[in-house]
Amino acid sequence: MEVTRRDLFKFTGLAAAGVVGASALAGCAPKTAAETATLADTGSADAGLPAFLQAPEPITDFADTxxxxxxxxxxxxxxxxxxxxxxxxxxxxxxxxxxxxxxxxxxxxxxxxxxxxxxxxxxxxxxxxxxxxxxxxxxxxxxxxxxxxxxxxxxxxxxxxxxxxxxxxxxxxxxxxxxxxxxxxxxxxxxxxxxxxxxxxxxxxxxxxxxxxxxxxxxxxxxxxxxxxxxxxxxxxxxxxxxxxxxxxxxxxxxxxxxxxxxxxxxxxxxxxxxxxxxxxxxxxxxxxxxxxxxxxxxxxxxVHGGGALTRLELPFLNLDIHGERFMNEVLSFAYLNNLMRGYLEEYDFQNPMAAKFFTIMPANWVEIGEQWAAAHPNEVKFGVGNMKIPSEDQFVKGETFAELAANINAYMEAEEWHIDPIDEQTIVASIEAYNELCATGADGKFGKRADYLVPIEQGPFFAVPRGANSxxxxxxxxxxxxxxxxxxxxxxxxxxxxxxxxxxxxxxxxxxxxxxxxxxxxxxxxxxxxxxxxxxxxx
Known part of the structure; x- marks a missing residue:
């Protein structure tokens, strides 16, 4: 049987780290100070309260005042x-x-x-x-x-x-x-x-x-x-x-x-x-x-926001997850993207925050398109907000063809030690091609993105921008x-x-x-x- 990196995370002792958080949450709302003091006085540390709510004995001796x-x-x-x-x-x-x-x-x-x-x-x-x-x-x-x-x-x-x-x-x-x-x-x-x-x-x-x-x-x-x-x-x-x-x-x-x-x-x-x-x-x-x-x-x-070269640049191009598939309506503030990533984190037993990453796929003329979007929809498309610099393309993954881009995405993840299973490169190519076909119809029947944002990925070279806040x-x-x-x-x-x-x-x-x-x-x-x-x- 083939063992993937995801399996390795499941088999290691790291998974036990989640047990502490789970036990701390067991049926608990924060207790009052009186309840905390009572617990501290009785010395009972097993009543369901986490350690930080258990008041220590008052310090009375001081080296200086x-x-x-x-x-x-x-x-x-x-x-x-x-x-x-x-x-x-x-x-x-x-x-x-x-x-x-x-x-x-x-x-x-x-x-x-x-x-x-x-x-x-x-x-x-x-x-x-x-x-x-x-x-x-x-x-x-x-x-x-x-x-x-x-x-x-x-x-x-x-x-x-x-x-x-x-x-x-x-x-x-x-x-x-x-x-x-x-x-x-x-x-x-x-x-x-x-x-x-x-x-x-x-x-x-x-x-x-x-x-x-x-x-x-x-x-x-x-x-x-x-x-x-x-x-x-x-x-x-x-x-x-x-x-x-x-x-x-x-x-x-x-x-x-x-x-x-x-x-x-x-x-x-x-x-x-x-x-x-x-x-x-x-x-x-x-x-x-x-x-x-x-x-x-x-x-x-x-x-939880930011992450990657496009931090604060909210450009609704095609987003692909760690399986190479489109997973969202891209007109969503980066501040809320983290809420879509729990399933991916769960795949790695919540032990690898890199599972919260994804890639934004963009054409060579991404700046021109982004400026047009920002001019038409300034409340939705953030392009250089707050004097944030437009990133250098040197920070992007690049490919002259969709196939080369897909291969370079995997090479990037390996070089950056994401410890994420390699993505099937044919899936990446198929996802980009399917998105372009969808854009040609003028209607997003999968995630409901508005028609004016349905711009195909046509002009090469093509870019994949590592995205996703994981801290x-x-x-x-x-x-x-x-x-x-x-x-x-x-x-x-x-x-x-x-x-x-x-x-x-x-x-x-x-x-x-x-x-x-x-x-x-x-x-x-x-x-x-x-x-x-x-x-x-x-x-x-």
């Missing part, structure tokens, strides 16, 4: 923004970070340009995002972003530019229910480190403003005085150090995409996708849970908060002294996927929530 007004946990966009606005408001601020540097990912930071958008436009933008988030968002949080984002991202862009990381702005206007709103985004894709270059420049500026940074100091617990959160306990070279916070602690520690147990628990449909940022370990949220804060109910929104930049849930980003306890009451911003906080999103319709929303929301909350906490 340092006193501040505000302590910010995390030095990404939200943490840097919170630290800046707090120190600018006169507070004494510490920022603790689990790794050795400020760190972020991504490219764009979005805002509503309130110099152009009237009140009806603001409400239209908020209503649009409510729809995209399955009406699970806290509307007040969306409004806070819409009203404050332009001030916040403008500060970020100006500060980063002073440090040598200049933004290329991307402006657009949208309409919803007959009302227009104007969007403005900072973009940094032209820089080698993209948005992280901006974050490093901002970090230097914030340090110069007087914020004290403590790197390689992961948070292990929050410190409480009675029911009030009064500080952060960090593991340092000196031992456990208590950073006391007279006004408040701001959790800006990011999401839990680097914590497999939390990811499986709160967003189970991410099974099989790989982790992009292991340092996003969910520790800040765990510390909040142990202090009584509540997490947003499952299922958390997932961020997770973020899990968008977080701790439940009120309109002031203050964390809420089991009964919905605010927890004194504890705040969460950026992806450490929840209820901003709510749909199955992160909505890509406002480009740069995640970073813009992180900057804005930190910016507003730092100022608020400093004024307490």
């Amino acid at each position: 340092r006193e501040y007004d505000v302590v910010v946990v995390g030095a990404g966009e939200s943490g840097l923004s919170a630290a800046h606005s707090a120190v600018a408001a006169g507070a004494k601020v510490a920022c603790v970070q689990n790794i050795g540097t400020a760190q972020t990912t991504g490219n764009m930071g979005a805002s509503v340009d309130t110099t152009k958008t009237d009140e009806a436009g603001i409400q239209a933008c908020v209503a649009f995002l409510m729809e995209k988030n399955a009406y699970r968002s806290n509307r007040k949080l969306l409004e806070a972003w819409a009203r404050n984002s332009y001030e916040a991202v403008t500060w970020w862009a100006d500060t980063a530019a002073e440090g040598g990381a200049e933004s290329k702005p991307y402006d657009s206007e949208r309409e919803y229910n007959g009302y227009t709103y104007y969007l403005h985004a900072n973009t940094y894709n032209h820089l080698e480190g993209a948005h992280n270059d901006a974050a490093l420049a901002v970090c230097d500026a914030v340090a110069a403003e007087g914020v004290e940074f403590f790197f390689n100091s992961p948070t292990v617990q929050l410190y409480k005085e009675g029911e009030r959160v009064a500080g952060v306990i960090c593991e340092t070279e000196e031992g456990n150090v208590l950073f006391k916070a007279a006004k408040g602690v701001i959790l800006a520690s990011g999401d839990c995409s680097g914590n497999q147990e939390m990811r499986d628990y709160y967003c189970p449909d991410l099974r099989g996708f790989k982790t992009m940022s292991p340092f996003r370990d969910g520790m800040g949220m765990m510390a909040g849970i142990w202090a009584g804060a509540q997490m947003t109910p499952v299922n958390h929104s997932k961020m 997770v930049p973020a899990v968008l849930g977080g701790l439940t908060v009120n309109e002031n980003q203050q964390c809420l306890g089991a009964e919905g009451a605010p927890i004194e002294g504890l705040f969460a911003v950026g992806n450490a906080s929840g209820q901003f999103y709510g749909g199955v996927d992160y909505p890509m319709d406002v480009e740069g929303l995640s970073i813009g929301r992180a900057i804005t929530s930190g910016y507003v909350t730092g100022r608020y906490v400093a004024a307490l």
